[in-house]
Amino acid sequence: MSLNITKKKMIIAKISKINKHALSAVIADFCGVNSNNLNELRKKSRKNDIIISIVRNKLLKLIIKNSNFKCLEPFIKGPILIAYSLKHPGAAARLFNNFSKLNENFKIKVAAFDNKIINSENINLLADLPTYKEAITRFIVIIKDISIGKFLRILLAIKNIK
Structure with a gap:
């Protein structure tokens, strides 16, 4: 589905607003995960005040350009799923960590908290808060x-x- 310039601007405006209020962000590779499992992940995210979205990489780079999550820019490659935690910084990391245990195709790339990168090996530090x-x-x-x-x-x- 192609996006015209007005739709792109709407997406950027919507996610930029979320980006400003988010405490942390986690990006993951979701290739190979079926849509029913992603729908379950979205249901759980709504209960925990986590916003999950799939955005084109170029648009996501524009969104995080002047924000606390600018450090994520080098990791935005390929198909990614981004989750923003709104109430607790470790909520998205905890949700993605639990989901990756159930789905071996779901791989967490990195997380960003307080303008710092947290690698996938150290994601438990953020999830255990x-x-x-x-x-x-x-x-x-x-x-x-x-x-x-x-x-x-x-x-x-x-x-x-x-």
């Missing part, structure tokens, strides 16, 4: 353990006094 909810849950568990531990020590001290 705890979300806000997970961090709060861990904090509550630690506080609970500390308070129960202190209470038990007080009870033992009372028992030893008697």
Whole structure:
């Protein structure tokens, strides 16, 4: 399907807006993955506030030209799928990491976070960042353990006094 200049401008405007608000971006090679699996990936991405799109490489280079993701430009070759994380920087990396375990044809190329490149070997560093909810849950568990531990020590001290 050929795109005329107005459609290209619309695509650039739409994805540039997403690009400005995104915390991180991950690009992957999706050759050999069937469309049903890609549709499942898109469903999961919508639940996790991740925007996934397939954009022509030339248009994507124009989109990331003056943004935090300019470092991705050398890796934009061949058919790629780009995912932008909007709420948590590791969300797209985590989603792509889980998807690549189920589909051997899906290969993560690189990720960009804080204007730095993260290679596919180190993508787990970005994927393992705890979300806000997970961090709060861990904090509550630690506080609970500390308070129960202190209470038990007080009870033992009372028992030893008697």
